[in-house]
Amino acid sequence: MALLKSTKILINAGAQAPVLAVLQLRASSWWTEVQMGPPDPILGVTEAFKRDTNPKKMNLGVGAYRNDQGKPFVLSCVRKAEAQIAAKKLDKEYLPIGGLAEFSKACAQLALGLDNEVLKSGRSITVQTISGTGSLRIGANFMSRFHNASRDVYLPKPSWGNHTPIFRDAGMQLKAYSYYDPKTCGFDFKGALDDISKIPEKSVILLHACAHNPTGVDPRPEQWKEMAALIKKRNLLVFFDMAYQGFASGDIDRDAWAVRHFIEQGHNVLLSQSFAKNMGLYGERVGGFTVVCKDAEEAKRVESQLKILIRPIYSNPPMNGARIASTILNTPELYKEWLVEVKDMADRIIKMREMLVSNLKKEGSTQNWQHVIDQIGMFCFTGLKPEQVERLINEFSIYMTKDGRISVAGVTSANVEYLAHAIHAVTK
């Protein structure tokens, strides 16, 4: 009886106060306490850009290459590789856990150089990963499980936004070393050395191999040499993130110089590689994770453990992109063509940097924009302040992230003048 009565009361309450009735419903879900996840800062930029109806709008948030018509670019060597692969009518059998062997081998060779002693002695292991993110995640998991000497990963200040949550979720703790100098929009070399000299032994230090994201600021070779020596002295575990090999300077050897130098100097590094940008294979998820070991025996042990880590995440990696990349890397004519195309992409970026600066000067800007040319790779840390960025978005429909980072890939010869005009307007 009492139960019926109370039900009636509830129903009445629901009629008068609909909110109560909704609460009743909500309470019966498993997910009532699940909070709304914050929107991704970069995705948010693209969402807003899409909604904007201004014909002059520009999306400078996108971390993907665009050609001079502002369109996505599928490399010709990729199309050729795809045609070759299609003609072979291959089956779709599972890859091994560590991925396509020809890909992993070529991936390591690309990074380290064909004649690297590490490859000759077989003292490294490379596994195919789900692009750069997947590579970093496997590396983070590996360190979390096996690098018991330290939980600390030191990232440059600033670093790619996704580094922190990846390492944190894997159970590592995040610390930072000085890197970017907002006063010069350049490398804070002294600050970096100072901070690195204080990092406790055996900590992990993450270095961007080239085309630092988000700043575009890279150390010069002499600076890399000093850092390598200091890091050696501090006995730190080096983790390189190389997402832009070839894309930074246009020269794959030059872009891999830091990685090779460190190895030469005796650092047994961890290395993440991505082929998203340099082969335009973004959505195919092509990457590699390499561990340089003491010897071949150790490499075998490490390999076996990497497989144990990979299996409960996704079992084995996707074939398509790795097959394309492998075909390109292992077919001389395609490889040559790829080098040319990668250089073309890098050159277009460099040209847009130069055009932006010359147009800013033409607009009459008296600010120092040298950093736009000195920085390298897809991104440029303009030095614009949040209020200025806001004005660019609201008044000019030019979209970028609040930190003033622009993707130079989104600049074309058709819109560079407009961009310069707008930047001048908010900074004069």
Add this chain to the structure above:
Amino acid sequence: MSIFGEVPQAVPVAVFKLSADFREDQNPSKVNLGVGAYRTDEGQPWVLPVVRKVEKMIADDHSLNHEYLPILGLPEFRSSSSKIALGEDSPAIKDNRVGAVQCLGGTGALKIGAEFLRRWYNGTDNTKTPVYVSAPTWENHNAVFSNAGFEDIRPYKYWDAAKRGLNLEGFLGDLESAPDHSIFVLHACAHNPTGTDPTQDQWKQIADVMKRKSLFAFFDSAYQGFASGNLDKDAWAVRYFVSQGFELFCAQSFSKNFGLYNERVGNLTVVAKDQDNLTRVLSQMEKIVRITWSNPPSQGARLVAITLNTPELFAEWKDNVKTMADRVLLMRAQLKEKLKALGTPGTWEHITEQIGMFSFTGLNPKQVEYLVKEKHIYLMASGRINMCGLTTKNIDYVAESIHEAVTTVQ
């Protein structure tokens, strides 16, 4: 002194080691009844005709590029895949309370689901929440959940070795004694490794207990279409649970039913109470995806989406699936016949009663070892065989070898 000096050599994953051993074996009579991949009657991998067709369509369409997919995956893939699991006319879909995450195969879908549950299921720390997996189950289930942070993974009774069938009483008993809110991993159809599925009536009994005790249903659906040859029939259990008001996850794999093993095509279907809850759940899953693989691979999802959303191709796909399922059924029937004809001791009804790619033969480890070492027939130590490894050319040899094993090895 190396930082990795203490890293031990890990034991290789059994099923892949089996394949490796098979590959190295030089014996001409060798048969691979190990890893779960479909084979034709010539013992060859089979790329579905509809897959070749759509592949070519994709390759010839130069308007397509390789840009990043959204974090949650290709929208047309996600929605059409969920429709496959829940049915075109699913009331839950009409209510806008079904969502999905494109994942790296079935494994990836289990992973994202597990990571989400550990963070958000029953309070914000589910490391101690019990996760139940069937005894036996796919060998990777345990690792997926333990790597996601679950500390208490338990078996629920499932396989009755004596009667070579489902231990329903044990199953229901374990459901009853499970702490409320425990998570149960259920095989939607074609149970791996036993091939033994509950009947519809048994599923109803299972659902009743689960509802009463607020147990969470996490379906693993890796063989839809492959089990009976009929997509809807194979999805009955999942759809029944949805009709009973369960909020659930269904990890779907398109590895087997599309033969797209190496393109890693999977979908985590999420059924929530309402759209509001669904939205928040997906937003958190997005965060998990971002720190695991950022966004999923494009090729396989495109292929499946085009196929599912184009009527003629969809029909052709269903036909291809039936071809595979029918060949498996034929091999089951023939193996049983041959064993009966040989007078092999024991009952062999379970070979045709079981369903899907696998059969739990009931052979013991010694008999399995005999088959592997003496007869070069490769199967899992559990006695699990992949029916797809049988062909009209090798079935006599396999039947005779099983007969030998059963009669000479105890």
